[in-house]
Amino acid sequence: ALLTVEHVKNDVEILVEEGKETILRVAEHVSFTDVNSIARYLARVAGSAGLYGSNLLEHTEVDHWLEFSATKLSTASQFLSAVQELNHCLSLRTYLVGNSLSLADLCVWAVLKDNNIWQEQLQQNKAPVHAKRWYGFLEVQRAFQSVGAKWTSGTPKVKMATEKKADVGKFVELPGAEMGKVIVRFPPEASGYLHIGHAKAALLNQHYQVNFKGKLIMRFDDTNPEKEKEDFEKVILEDVAMLHIKPDQFTYTSDHFETIMKYAEKLIQEGKAYVDDTPAEQMKAEREQRVESKHRNNCVNKNLQMWEEMKKGTEYGQTCCLRAKIDMSSNNGCMRDPTLYRCKNQPHPRTGSTYKVYPTYDFACPIVDSIEGVTHALRTTEYHDRDEQFYWIIEALGIRKPYIWEYSRLNLNNTVLSKRKLTWFVNEGLVDGWDDPRFPTVRGVLRRGMTVEGLKQFIAAQVGIFFFSDSLNLTW
Ligand code: ATP
Ligand code: MG
Numbered sequence: 001a002l003l004t005v006e007h008v009k010n011d012v013e014i015l016v017e018e019g020k021e022t023i024l025r026v027a028e029h030v031s032f033t034d035v036n037s038i039a040r041y042l043a044r045v046a047g048s049a050g051l052y053g054s055n056l057l058e059h060t061e062v063d064h065w066l067e068f069s070a071t072k073l074s075t076a077s078q079f080l081s082a083v084q085e086l087n088h089c090l091s092l093r094t095y096l097v098g099n100s101l102s103l104a105d106l107c108v109w110a111v112l113k114d115n116n117i118w119q120e121q122l123q124q125n126k127a128p129v130h131a132k133r134w135y136g137f138l139e140v141q142r143a144f145q146s147v148g149a150k151w152t153s154g155t156p157k158v159k160m161a162t163e164k165k166a167d168v169g170k171f172v173e174l175p176g177a178e179m180g181k182v183i184v185r186f187p188p189e190a191s192g193y194l195h196i197g198h199a200k201a202a203l204l205n206q207h208y209q210v211n212f213k214g215k216l217i218m219r220f221d222d223t224n225p226e227k228e229k230e231d232f233e234k235v236i237l238e239d240v241a242m243l244h245i246k247p248d249q250f251t252y253t254s255d256h257f258e259t260i261m262k263y264a265e266k267l268i269q270e271g272k273a274y275v276d277d278t279p280a281e282q283m284k285a286e287r288e289q290r291v292e293s294k295h296r297n298n299c300v301n302k303n304l305q306m307w308e309e310m311k312k313g314t315e316y317g318q319t320c321c322l323r324a325k326i327d328m329s330s331n332n333g334c335m336r337d338p339t340l341y342r343c344k345n346q347p348h349p350r351t352g353s354t355y356k357v358y359p360t361y362d363f364a365c366p367i368v369d370s371i372e373g374v375t376h377a378l379r380t381t382e383y384h385d386r387d388e389q390f391y392w393i394i395e396a397l398g399i400r401k402p403y404i405w406e407y408s409r410l411n412l413n414n415t416v417l418s419k420r421k422l423t424w425f426v427n428e429g430l431v432d433g434w435d436d437p438r439f440p441t442v443r444g445v446l447r448r449g450m451t452v453e454g455l456k457q458f459i460a461a462q463v464g465i466f467f468f469s470d471s472l473n474l475t476w
Contacts, residue, residue: 001022001024001035001038001039002016002147003106003109003110003143003144003147004038004039004042004043004051004103004106005042006143006146006147007046007049007051007101007106007143008042008043008045008046008049008051010049011045011046011047011048011049012042012045012046014042021033022035022038024037024038024041024042026041035070035107035110036066036067036069036070036107039066039103039106039107040052040066040103043103050100050101050102051101051102051103051106052102052103053097053098053102054098058097058098058102061096061097061098061104062097062102062103062104064104065096065097065103065104065107065108066103066104066107068082068086068108069107069108069110069111070107070111072085073086073108073111073112073115074111079115079117079118080117083112083118083121083127083128083131084128086108086128086131087128087129087130087131088130090130090131090133090134091130091438092437092438092448093134094134094137095134096108096134101138105134105138109135109138109139109144112131112135113148122135129414129476174208174212174376174403174405175403175405176375176376176403177208177212177214177375177376178212179212179213180212180213180214181212181214181375182208182209182212182214182215182375182376183214183215183216183217183372183373183374183375183376184205184208184209184214184215184216184217184374184375184376184377184378185205185216185217185218185219185369185372185374185377186201186202186205186216186217186218186219186240186245186247187219187220187221187253187365188220188221188236189220189221189222189224189227189419190220190222190227190229190230190232190233190236191227191229191232191419191423192232192419192422192423192434193232193235193236193239193419193422193434193435193441193442193443194236194239194240194441194442195417195419195422195439195440195441195442196410196412196417196440196441196442196445196455196459197409197410197417197440198239198442199243199442199455199459200407200410200459200462201378201380201407202240202243202245203243203245203456203459203460204378204407204459205378206243206245208376208378209248214375215248215249216245216246216247216248216249217247217248217249217250217251217372217374218237218240218247218249218250218251219250219251219252219253219368219372220233220236220251220252220253221253221361221364221365222252222253222254222348222349222350223253223254223358223359223360223361223364224344224358224361225344225346225347225348225349225358226344226346229349230349235434239442239443242442242443242446242452243442243452243455243456244452249372251368251372252350253359253364253365253368254348254350254351256364256367256368256371257351257354257355257358257359259367259371260359260363260364260367260368261355261357261359263367263397264322264340264341264359264363265307266397267324267340267396267397268300268303268304268307268322269300269304270396271300271325272324272325272396273303273322273323273324273325273340274293274295274296274297274298274303274322274323274325275295275298275303275306275307275310275320275321275322275323276293276295276296276320276321276322276323276337277295277306277316277319277320278293278294278295279319286328287328287333287336287337290328290329290336291328292328293323293337296325296328296337306320307322310322310341310343310356310357311355311356311357312356313343313345313356313357317343317356318343318345320343321339321340321341321342321343322339322340322341322342322357323337323338323339323340324337324338324340324363324389324392324393324396325337326338326389326392332385332388332389333385334362334385334386334388334389335388335389335392338360338362338363338389339360339362339363340359340360340362340363341357341358341359341360341363342357342358342360343356343357344356344357344358362386362389362390362393363393365377365390366390366391366393366394366399366402367393367397367399369402370394370399370400370401370402371399373400374402375402375403376402376403376405377402377403377404377405378405378406378407379404379405379406379407380406380407380408380409381406381407381408381409382409383406384406387404390404410459410462412440412476413476414476415439415440415476416440417440422434422439422440422441425439435447437449440476442455
């Protein structure tokens with residue numbers, strides 16, 4: 001009742017007094033004692049406040065929720081299933097009825113606020129997500145806060161994520177960055193739509209592009225012909241444009257296949273790489289046990305012979321891979337002779353069947369970063385173990401060394417940020433498509449009603465925090 005008063009007090013003259021009962025006195029012999037009746041009366045009198053919805057259908061929906069709050073939601077034995085029902089109805093909504101606050105929100109919220117089970121669920125982080133989001137969203141609004149402050153029922157105060165102070169735009173400066181000389185790159189693999197984790201990567205790169213008046217390269221990482229799908233390239237370019245990101249240059253890792261191959265051969269010639277036909281399972285076991293391959297000390301000629309087999313894609317060649325000769329006893333698993341090239345017989349969307357061998361991402365990335373002039377290679381922290389390998393490749397080839405600058409991966413609870421998993425939902429027909437509003441894809445988020453500006457601010461806020469801490473978990 002107090003919440004309703006708070007929302008109609010500009011339209012209706014009303015005097016509130018503290019007492020033992022909840023009564024609304026309308027005239028000398030007319031008073032209401034039922035909370036919902038009080039709320040209904042006030043909402044009808046203060047029609048311009050819009051608390052009763054804006055059409056007949058919405059009036060009826062509001063009535064439904066009022067009844068729901070007074071019956072199911074107020075009955076202990078039905079409470080949990082009522083909350084589930086509420087959660088379901090809120091899954092794609094901000095308010096219970098229509099697009100604005102109504103009595104439905106006020107009455108359902110108030111019953112929850114007074115319910116101990118709900119408060120416990122909130123505290124233990126067990127409350128259903130949509131209901132929790134909606135509850136927290138209302139809780140921080142001024143009217144709810146001011147009623148809450150006067151409220152004396154003593155329900156425990158629950159800390160909501162929304163109470164956190166916004167921490168926007170605290171980007172960390174780039175070490176060794178010179179105005180006008182910074183070159184960064186965003187290298188997606190064209191195997192799905194961009195999600196908001198990718199948006200973080202792309203926006204972060206753009207930030208440095210803009211602030212250092214530098215250059216942003218948009219590079220399709222197409223080292224793996226199996227995964228690459230041309231349709232997705234178009235989609236990704238559109239997604240990038242939607243985020244108002246303007247790359248200065250567009251490239252493909254495959255533009256450099258010839259150079260990468262020359263470098264691989266240089267490593268073979270110099271005894272820094274060897275061809276190995278050890279079966280995958282055994283190679284994995286040998287890596288774990290730090291055992292050297294029987295081919296590790298083959299002579300250069302033997303390696304070149306086996307490499308030819310690989311390049312031709314012969315049956316034997318297909319059982320081989322090219323490995324860097326680094327250190328099988330290293331504590332860093334990435335240094336135990338990683339794979340540089342593997343044989344694949346599938347045609348590549350851009351180079352067709354010119355090649356039967358393709359570089360791994362780990363081998364291609366440092367070379368392409370170096371030749372494209374990238375000064376700062378932004379990578380997520382889970383690549384950290386591979387930095388040593390990245391620098392080994394650069395040094396072994398004697399090429400220019402980019403600076404690796406780490407940032408943390410965006411992780412969200414209650415959703416998945418992985419193209420592989422999102423693809424599964426799409427293929428199973430469980431969603432509308434890649435732009436389903438429940439999806440954390442750039443398009444899904446925008447379709448759900450988020451603005452590009454809002455998304456940017458969200459990412460900026462994460463970056464400020466994320467540079468310093470890895471463990472912040474956000475909820476979708
Ligand atoms: P996914 O598992 O979704 O396929 P990915 O890393 O394999 O992710 P890529 O297309 O290779 O996808 O990623 C392009 C860029 O986006 C890379 O630089 C990658 O590190 C970055 N990126 C991907 N996911 C995230 C995330 N959740 N947070 C921050 N950056 C991310
Ligand atoms: Mg990847």
